[in-house]
Amino acid sequence: MIFAQREGSLRQPHESKIYSEFSHLYDKIFSRFFCKRIATVIRSLSIPPGAKVLEVGVGTGLSLSAYPPHCEVTAIDLAPEMLEQARQKVIEHGWRHFRLLRMDALNLEFPDNSFDYVTSFHVISVVPDPVRMMREIHRVCRPGGKIVIINHFRTTKPVLGPLVDALDPLTRHLGWSASLRLSQAFAGVPLVIEKQFKTSPFSLFTVVLAHNRKEVTTDGVMH
Amino acid sequence: MALSKELLEILVCPQCKGEIELTATQDGLICHACKLLYPIKDDIPVMLIDEAIRLE
Numbered sequence: 001m002i003f004a005q006r007e008g009s010l011r012q013p014h015e016s017k018i019y020s021e022f023s024h025l026y027d028k029i030f031s032r033f034f035c036k037r038i039a040t041v042i043r044s045l046s047i048p049p050g051a052k053v054l055e056v057g058v059g060t061g062l063s064l065s066a067y068p069p070h071c072e073v074t075a076i077d078l079a080p081e082m083l084e085q086a087r088q089k090v091i092e093h094g095w096r097h098f099r100l101l102r103m104d105a106l107n108l109e110f111p112d113n114s115f116d117y118v119t120s121f122h123v124i125s126v127v128p129d130p131v132r133m134m135r136e137i138h139r140v141c142r143p144g145g146k147i148v149i150i151n152h153f154r155t156t157k158p159v160l161g162p163l164v165d166a167l168d169p170l171t172r173h174l175g176w177s178a179s180l181r182l183s184q185a186f187a188g189v190p191l192v193i194e195k196q197f198k199t200s201p202f203s204l205f206t207v208v209l210a211h212n213r214k215e216v217t218t219d220g221v222m223h
Numbered sequence: 224m225a226l227s228k229e230l231l232e233i234l235v236c237p238q239c240k241g242e243i244e245l246t247a248t249q250d251g252l253i254c255h256a257c258k259l260l261y262p263i264k265d266d267i268p269v270m271l272i273d274e275a276i277r278l279e
Contacts, residue, residue, distance in 0.1 A: 080269075083267055084265065099227060101234075101267060102264075102270060103237075109237045109240075
C-alpha cells in the first residue's frame with residue numbers, strides 16, 4: 001500500500017487534508033478543472049430575481065462569481081479553512097447576495113421547502129453518506145424547485161469501471177471517492193432528472209439537472 | 224456579511240430543529256429550548272451541535 005489506511009475501513013474522503021491544511025492551494029490546483037464548467041452551468045439556469053439558492057459544499061467559493069447578484073445565495077461548507085477562502089472572495093468583491101454558514105451537508109439546518117434552487121458541485125463523492133445528502137437536498141428544495149449536481153460518477157463501461165474502482169482507495173486519500181454511481185446517489189429520492197450530460201466528450205464529470213417531484217396534497221402534507 | 228432577517232427566519236437549531244435567535248451582541252445564535260449557543264465566527268455561523276456552547 002502506498003498509504004496507511006485506518007483499521008479495517010477506508011478513510012472517509014472528506015477527512016482528507018486537502019480540505020483543511022491545503023485549502024489555500026485548492027483554488028490553484030482545482031480552479032482550472034472545475035471553474036469554467038460550474039460557471040457555464042450556473043449561468044445556463046437563468047436564475048430569476050429574488051430566487052433563493054442554496055449551494056451545498058461551497059468550498060473556497062470557486063462558483064460564487066457565476067451567481068447573478070439579483071438572487072439570494074446561502075452557501076454552506078463543513079471545513080472552516082475552505083469557508084474562510086470563500087469569505088475573503090465575498091469581501092474582496094463586495095458581494096452582498098451571499099450568506100456563508102458552517103454546516104454539515106448531511107444535516108441541513110433549514111425547514112423543508114426553503115429554497116428554489118439547490119446546487120452542489122464536486123461534493124457528493126466527498127461526503128460519507130451520499131444518499132442522505134441527496135435526501136436533505138430534496139427536503140429543503142421546494143416542490144418544483146431545481147436541483148443541480150456536478151460530479152464524477154463511476155462509468156458503467158465494462159472495462160473502465162473496474163479500473164476506476166481499483167483507484168478508489170487512492171482518490172479517497174486525496175479527498176474523494178471514484179466509485180460512486182449516479183443511480184446509487186439518487187436511489188429512492190423523488191427527483192425528475194431533466195438533463196444529464198457532459199460538457200465535453202472526454203469530461204470526467206457529469207452535470208445533472210433535476211426538478212423536485214415533491215408534491216403538496218390538499219391536506220398540506222409533502223410527499 | 225451580516226445575517227439577513229430572511230436567513231435568520233429559516234435557520235433552525237441543529238439539535239431540536241426549533242427556532243433560534245441572534246444574541247444581542249450578534250456573535251451567536253441561541254436556542255432557548257436546548258440552552259445552546261451556536262457561535263458566529265468571522266461572520267460565519269457555526270451550525271454544528273459539537274461546536275455549540277452550553278448555556279447554564
